[in-house]
Amino acid sequence: MNSLTTPRPTPASPRPTASPSPALDQERIASLLQRHGALAVLVAVVLVSSFVFPSFGTLDNAQNIAVQASFISVVALGMTLVIITGGIDLSVGSVFALGGVLAAWASQYGLWAALLLPLVVCGAIGALNGLLIARAGMAPFIVTLATLLGARGLLLALTHEGATTYLVSRGSAFAELGQGTVGGFGYPVLIALALFAAGGVVLQRTSFGQSLFAVGGSSDAATLMGLPVARTRVLVYLLSGLLAGFAGALNAARLSSGVTIIGTGMELDAIAAVVIGGTLLVGGAGSVSGTLWGVLLLAVIQNLINQIGSLNSSYQSVVSGGFLIVVVVAQRYLARARRTR
Template identity: 85%
Template sequence: MNPTSSLTAPGTGVKGSGPGGKADADRPASGVTAAERLLSLVQRQGVLAVLLLVVVIASFAYPTFATLDNSRGVLVQASFLSIVALGMTLVIITGGIDLSVGSVFALGGVLAAWASQWGLLPALLVPLLVCGAIGTLNGLLIARAGMAPFIVTLASLLGARGLLLAFTDEGATTYLVPKGSAFAELGQGTVGGFGYPILVALALFGLGGLILQRTSFGQTLFAVGGSADAATLMGLPVARAKVTVYVLSGLLAGFAGALNAARLSSGVTIIGTGMELDAIAAVVIGGTLLVGGAGSVSGTLWGVLLLAVIQNLINQIGSLNSSYQSVVSGGFLILVVVAQRYVSRSRRTL
């Protein structure tokens, strides 16, 4: 058996054909037809076109939408979800899922607020250690014990939320971040009018893009998501890659929670509920396939911004409440999944 004949090409989700097959005969010298390149571009960057279209229409419809202050507010609100969604992107590319990120986000915020009384370093290290440990446990149970990601991370969702409630006396205790501290500045400070959370999120996405597209680890993630069995036959560290992405997902969710606590100056216990669904929606809307093997961090970023813009538009309208965001987000999600199936089916026939 030739392992390369069944592998999915990293970052594209395009199945390879055996040497000398009909698909090879019909392809140009580059190995990829113009139609395939177009379909791949639609899958990866279609959400950006939708985002730009919505922004242009909203700017004409609501004059306050395009103001600098409103744009800053949208970006700050999107920064926390984007960090969580970055970790989710890596997990989904490998064919997994992480339902625990919402609870881990809330837990990270409470732990950071509690530890902030001892300074900036403890406020960051404590949530990273605890949330990273949760991600490690998820990864080991999934990659080493062979358990289903849905079940493992669902249990972690409940466990992290339970730990949060126990730590805060069922939510009765709220830990405050000292005013004027370096940790508070991390969440509330600005550079050129843009908050630190925005800059941190952009830096993390830049790093994530480099890792995913320019390193052997990133290519391993695509191979694992395309076919774990084929990746194993190629000698790739499949189990280690799966453990790593869940660790990163836990770390990023905890870090986002810590940043949010710094911005709010407290560890809020009721946040994070349903955040895992928002993160999954942003990732899928951004073009990452739920079955794994294809995706990009840039698409996830556009997906997060699209959801944030929709929420802001609902606020601009005024007569609609925030629950309509879920309706619109669900509609976008269905449309994207249908489009992905159409694109995948079209690429298989080329």
């Protein structure tokens, strides 16, 4: 009986490993620059400034920068969520000031009253913005400009055209919330970091966060996917109002009074920080960590202007505007480069 011999299989030649194409490398670099450019600039500015100005790199100065940045960072966190959906919120500066006045007035009734009153009122303003934009189809610019004026008018009515300043009792629990420290850093700094950590988790790890990107990328496509586009937009404006009011309450606790003249132009600073941090103004892309670096970068610039001494604070607006123009132009270039790959 003849035995059948099975031919031995020839060893397979190893497949050549495909080297990453230059197009993919350029796209990856463009994406990294868009997301982490603000952090790279911040690190460079801090390193150079520490050598040029000996007092800049001290712990006391770092604590001062962190406290000053903590309030605008909370406002910018809410602005980040709004801009990711393709919207804008011009009312946050007035809502911030209104929240401080309400908190200072309510502080006579205890800590919880000082926190809840501004959250309820400012959250209602944010919800109104969202409903008019999402349900009535009105333009975000017009709606939030109207509530900017309305919130400022309400603030002036409550303070008798700014003649009345409500004070926070020193030593109260509410004052301690704004003035207490842990490890040399104030409670507002720790609260802001906790809010950013929560915002990062919500944005990157939840279906609601992914809905924000989808709505900002294309609301029509998000609707076809079955996403609740209108509800998502209402929620982000509600969150923006809540965060702005809460930041105002923290600021009132820090200053021990409800200052009526603050908050003017804060919405522009918040938008600048968000865009410098890599969030696209057209929506659909962004991160809360980038916003944090953008806020810190602007705070460091302000601190450097103070270190120089011969320049007044108005130069911060010049530098911030210059940064904003450069970042927007860079974003357009990077987005165009990614589309052509």
